[in-house]
Amino acid sequence: MFKTGLIFFPAFDWAISPTHPEREERLLYTRDQIFEEGILDQRKIVEYTPRLAEEKDIQRVHFCVPNIAAQTTTAHFISAGSALKLGDALLAGAIDNGFSLVRPPGHHAMRVVHGNRGFCNINNEAILVEYLRKKYQLRKIAIVDTDVHHGDGTQDIFYHDPDVLFISMHQDGRTLYPGTGFVDEVGGPGAYLKNINIPLPPGTTDKGFLKVWREIIRPLLKDFAPELVINSAGQDNHFTDPLANMQVSSQGYAQLTEELKPDLAVLEGGYAIETALPYVNLGILLALAGQDYSYVVEPQAQKQQIKQELQVERYIDKLIAYWQKKLAEIPPSKEELFSSKLIYKNSRHLYYDTDNIREQQQEEVSYCPDCPGVYQVISQSDRASGRNYYLKGISIPLYACSACQEKGYEIWERAKKEKGYDLCYLQDKKNDQYFREEIRR
Amino acid sequence: MFVGIDIGGTFTDGVVISDQEVIKLIKVPTYDDISLSIEEALQQILAGLEPQKIEQVTLSTTLITNLIMQDQLAKAGLLLLPGPGANPHQLSFACAYKIINGAVDYRGRVIKPINLTEVKEACQYFLDRKINNLVVACKFSQRNPSLEEEIAAFVQKNYPECKVLASHKVSGLLNWVRRANGAFYTLATQEACRTFQEKIKTTLAKLGLHCPLFILKADGGTLPLEVSLCYPLETIFSGPAASTLGALACTEEKITAVVIDIGGTTTDLALLLAGKPLLAERGALINNYPVPVRSLAISSLALGGDSSLLIEQGKLRFGPRQGPALCVGGPVLTVTDVLVYSGYSEIASPALIKEPVEETARVLQLTPQQFSEQVLQMFVAQLEAKLEIMFKTWEEEPAYRIWQVLSVQKERPQTLICLGGPASGIGKYWSEKKNWQVVVPAFSAVANAIGAALAKTTLKLDFFADTERKTYTTNLGGLQGTLAQRLHNIEEAKEFTLQLFQEKAKDWQLVPDMPVETVYAEGFNIVRGWQTTGRIFQIGLQTVPGIKGFLKGARQDV
Numbered sequence: 001m002f003k004t005g006l007i008f009f010p011a012f013d014w015a016i017s018p019t020h021p022e023r024e025e026r027l028l029y030t031r032d033q034i035f036e037e038g039i040l041d042q043r044k045i046v047e048y049t050p051r052l053a054e055e056k057d058i059q060r061v062h063f064c065v066p067n068i069a070a071q072t073t074t075a076h077f078i079s080a081g082s083a084l085k086l087g088d089a090l091l092a093g094a095i096d097n098g099f100s101l102v103r104p105p106g107h108h109a110m111r112v113v114h115g116n117r118g119f120c121n122i123n124n125e126a127i128l129v130e131y132l133r134k135k136y137q138l139r140k141i142a143i144v145d146t147d148v149h150h151g152d153g154t155q156d157i158f159y160h161d162p163d164v165l166f167i168s169m170h171q172d173g174r175t176l177y178p179g180t181g182f183v184d185e186v187g188g189p190g191a192y193l194k195n196i197n198i199p200l201p202p203g204t205t206d207k208g209f210l211k212v213w214r215e216i217i218r219p220l221l222k223d224f225a226p227e228l229v230i231n232s233a234g235q236d237n238h239f240t241d242p243l244a245n246m247q248v249s250s251q252g253y254a255q256l257t258e259e260l261k262p263d264l265a266v267l268e269g270g271y272a273i274e275t276a277l278p279y280v281n282l283g284i285l286l287a288l289a290g291q292d293y294s295y296v297v298e299p300q301a302q303k304q305q306i307k308q309e310l311q312v313e314r315y316i317d318k319l320i321a322y323w324q325k326k327l328a329e330i331p332p333s334k335e336e337l338f339s340s341k342l343i344y345k346n347s348r349h350l351y352y353d354t355d356n357i358r359e360q361q362q363e364e365v366s367y368c369p370d371c372p373g374v375y376q377v378i379s380q381s382d383r384a385s386g387r388n389y390y391l392k393g394i395s396i397p398l399y400a401c402s403a404c405q406e407k408g409y410e411i412w413e414r415a416k417k418e419k420g421y422d423l424c425y426l427q428d429k430k431n432d433q434y435f436r437e438e439i440r441r
Numbered sequence: 442m443f444v445g446i447d448i449g450g451t452f453t454d455g456v457v458i459s460d461q462e463v464i465k466l467i468k469v470p471t472y473d474d475i476s477l478s479i480e481e482a483l484q485q486i487l488a489g490l491e492p493q494k495i496e497q498v499t500l501s502t503t504l505i506t507n508l509i510m511q512d513q514l515a516k517a518g519l520l521l522l523p524g525p526g527a528n529p530h531q532l533s534f535a536c537a538y539k540i541i542n543g544a545v546d547y548r549g550r551v552i553k554p555i556n557l558t559e560v561k562e563a564c565q566y567f568l569d570r571k572i573n574n575l576v577v578a579c580k581f582s583q584r585n586p587s588l589e590e591e592i593a594a595f596v597q598k599n600y601p602e603c604k605v606l607a608s609h610k611v612s613g614l615l616n617w618v619r620r621a622n623g624a625f626y627t628l629a630t631q632e633a634c635r636t637f638q639e640k641i642k643t644t645l646a647k648l649g650l651h652c653p654l655f656i657l658k659a660d661g662g663t664l665p666l667e668v669s670l671c672y673p674l675e676t677i678f679s680g681p682a683a684s685t686l687g688a689l690a691c692t693e694e695k696i697t698a699v700v701i702d703i704g705g706t707t708t709d710l711a712l713l714l715a716g717k718p719l720l721a722e723r724g725a726l727i728n729n730y731p732v733p734v735r736s737l738a739i740s741s742l743a744l745g746g747d748s749s750l751l752i753e754q755g756k757l758r759f760g761p762r763q764g765p766a767l768c769v770g771g772p773v774l775t776v777t778d779v780l781v782y783s784g785y786s787e788i789a790s791p792a793l794i795k796e797p798v799e800e801t802a803r804v805l806q807l808t809p810q811q812f813s814e815q816v817l818q819m820f821v822a823q824l825e826a827k828l829e830i831m832f833k834t835w836e837e838e839p840a841y842r843i844w845q846v847l848s849v850q851k852e853r854p855q856t857l858i859c860l861g862g863p864a865s866g867i868g869k870y871w872s873e874k875k876n877w878q879v880v881v882p883a884f885s886a887v888a889n890a891i892g893a894a895l896a897k898t899t900l901k902l903d904f905f906a907d908t909e910r911k912t913y914t915t916n917l918g919g920l921q922g923t924l925a926q927r928l929h930n931i932e933e934a935k936e937f938t939l940q941l942f943q944e945k946a947k948d949w950q951l952v953p954d955m956p957v958e959t960v961y962a963e964g965f966n967i968v969r970g971w972q973t974t975g976r977i978f979q980i981g982l983q984t985v986p987g988i989k990g991f992l993k994g995a996r997q998d999v
Binding site for chain 1 (some may be wrong): 526527528531532544548552580581584618837838841842846965966970971977
């Protein structure tokens with residue numbers, strides 16, 4: 001029998017603050033709806049108990065500043081751990097797909113974590129991907145992010161990883177937090193077109209949403225042929241979401257889920273906690289379990305006819321045409337992309353909306369013909385109040401060549417002696433070893 | 442002095458317990474009319490006792506179970522109001538149904554009104570099929586019963602020949618399929634229950650017994666005979682609850698153990714965790730249909746002492762019961778015979794079955810010792826496989842709060858309590874082969890009656906209030922209403938819940954000073970547009986589960 005694993009962890013005892021959108025109440029009505037339906041009595045849906053992630057699972061992905069304890073609560077460990085538990089069940093063959101219906105969310109959390117951004121501290125999907133790749137020797141994984149906000153954290157973490165295809169469809173960054181996710185963010189020189197952004201115009205309905213999936217994402221996935229597909233299942237494209245401006249319904253989400261067939265879906269955002277979440281979550285769960293979801297119609301949808309405006313439709317068609325053309329082109333070589341100096345450098349500022357921090361970063365990836373190359377980041381936080389940190393992080397990719405692995409350790413040894421850093425981090429994903437050093441001034 | 446009566450398939454057992462001791466044991470046959478067995482049992486119990494010394498009689502009855510299993514249910518039809526959600530045709534409803542329009546949402550708001558023409562048509566449909574017991578079940582009716590009530594009133598008025606029951610009267614559980622099925626089984630068995638209750642009352646009066654009479658529930662608690670009429674389903678599957686409580690009473694408080702009750706044809710497994718029986722996460726199933734009844738987590742295996750031993754293609758396997766064991770005059774070789782042959786059981790002389798055992802072993806090209814070993818190994822292996830599933834289910838019980846995830850310390854028991862005829866033999870074998878403590882208590886043959894006698898009256902109240910909508914609901918069918926007062930904070934909500942609890946406790950004849958524990962208590966801010974517009978409170982109260990007392994010196998370790 002086809003089985004869908006479910007971990008429902010509404011964290012009824014955790015909130016960012018009492019009136020924050022990310023509060024105890026968020027999944028209360030979802031609980032009511034899913035329990036009331038009686039569908040959990042069916043043997044097709046197997047409910048698991050959540051578990052805690054381990055520190056190492058987080059170190060595999062993040063440089064938490066100044067440490068993991070400062071950036072997480074128990075709820076974060078459970079939220080991340082739940083996805084890992086379903087991942088284990090999936091790879092053990094106990095379930096055929098799974099839904100980690102948990103909070104807090106994670107897709108805005110980047111590799112370096114100075115604080116909470118977009119309600120996220122640690123990235124549940126990234127932690128899941130790195131865990132599964134390490135434990136089960138998987139290589140190619142695709143993440144499809146259907147939250148209305150650009151999955152900038154996930155993009156950041158896998159930007160230079162050619163084995164992880166990250167696709168985010170979201171409301172255009174010119175009109176919504178976090179203000180990124182444009183078509184020219186295509187992945188680092190070693191992972192060209194492994195990062196695909198589909199910024200949609202406000203007012204996109206089920207029609208546009210599904211068209212983008214069918215005409216851009218589906219062919220992309222087919223070409224990439226991942227061993228596993230993960231869905232960052234945010235639900236704020238819903239027409240009633242208070243923080244965004246899209247027109248998607250629970251039917252649209254359910255249909256997308258049915259066609260996407262993610263191996264694992266992980267809840268992200270969605271703050272229409274009454275009007276959307278009970279119905280969208282139910283729709284996704286039914287679609288995953290191969291059950292009929294056509295009766296999942298939110299009361300507002302019965303009353304209002306949702307129609308996609310012509311200009312929205314035209315915009316989406318152009319976007320599809322753009323991507324179809326781009327993806328048909330012969331890509332430049334890795335060497336060409338790295339340019340003559342054979343080094344990728346990037347300098348940027350990042351904004352932490354929840355915790356009021358501005359971060360300044362310089363990133364560097366050195367070219368290697370045999371592997372994705374060592375990644376380095378220098379980061380400085382700038383907060384209105386509280387302590388600031390200046391740090392350096394070095395990451396050796398999972399499939400690094402031995403020369404790059406060695407090089408990573410050399411940089412690490414040097415960095416610790418260099419003046420000025422408060423903290424140095426080394427991620428050796430290849431050997432699954434992680435180091436952090438606090439340097440006393 | 443407490444009396445427990447367990448009505449089994451063939452025999453009805455009775456015990457009298459006084460001062461932690463069993464002072465009387467009786468056994469009578471179980472008749473088709475179980476009230477006759479109860480009468481006979483009570484007569485024997487009362488012989489030589491003063492009726493006024495008896496504080497309470499508790500029955501573990503198979504009345505409802507038998508009605509259901511023998512398909513003697515009154516016919517009924519469901520009027521379903523699913524509203525938005527899962528496809529109702531893919532859900533497990535226990536009888537014929539008609540879908541009608543009308544819907545309530547999770548907050549109890551009516552999101553779609555009903556259409557009485559549709560109701561009429563549905564009623565007519567059932568009447569044409571000679572079905573005049575009707576259940577109305579609306580999703581989220583516990584949050585707002587108005588649509589169910591409107592339909593029920595309409596049916597009663599226009600079709601006086603119909604009996605109608607609204608699902609919110611049966612249970613307030615969040616699971617409309619279980620509520621609908623629960624209402625169906627309640628309606629279908631209520632008449633038989635009423636008759637039974639009348640008979641029992643007459644019997645008690647005749648025997649001069651004036652103490653309260655309780656019925657054992659599937660979750661190991663009891664409820665007064667009068668209340669059981671409203672909740673007849675609660676009394677289903679009380680047998681395994683009785684034996685598990687009996688096992689507890691024969692050991693000690695806070696014991697963590699597996700209880701196996703091995704009968705002739707089936708074996709039931711249950712878990713005792715720190716002296717509390719483990720409950721099934723979602724509730725009971727009747728004929729695979731989910732119902733809103735809390736029950737112990739019982740795992741059953743179609744394997745018992747009378748299971749026959751078959752040889753198929755040179756391989757040994759267990760077959761169904763074909764009669765009692767060979768050593769006591771049955772037709773074929775059974776598990777019990779092997780226990781006797783290998784010295785684990787002394788119910789008969791091994792000489793009686795020496796030949797057939799040796800003959801079967803020869804067919805399998807084994808020595809009789811190897812053969813016996815194989816049979817017992819297979820038996821225990823099947824028990825272990827079932828146990829493993831039980832443990833896994835227990836370990837995977839969902840948790841929705843951080844504290845629940847953190848408080849998980851699930852250590853598997855290493856103690857086995859064996860009940861039932863072949864139990865001591867299997868127990869001895871188990872203790873030889875595994876590193877377990879094995880207990881075969883004294884009185885293990887009447888553990889069920891002991892469990893019934895010592896079960897506590899229990900009450901569990903799951904309270905849910907929405908202060909914005911000024912409503913409250915509970916898990917108990919029919920107990921819901923409007924909040925006349927404002928509940929400002931969790932303390933006020935707890936106070937309110939406790940009052941409700943104490944009112945119900947009177948109906949349920951709970952001991953007045955029985956300690957009440959808070960299982961959970963949480964408040965949610967209803968925030969709309971950054972403004973707190975109300976609060977939702979969820980509070981769970983229950984009497985502390987367990988039993989009234991333990992029997993002195995009943996624990997006997999193998």
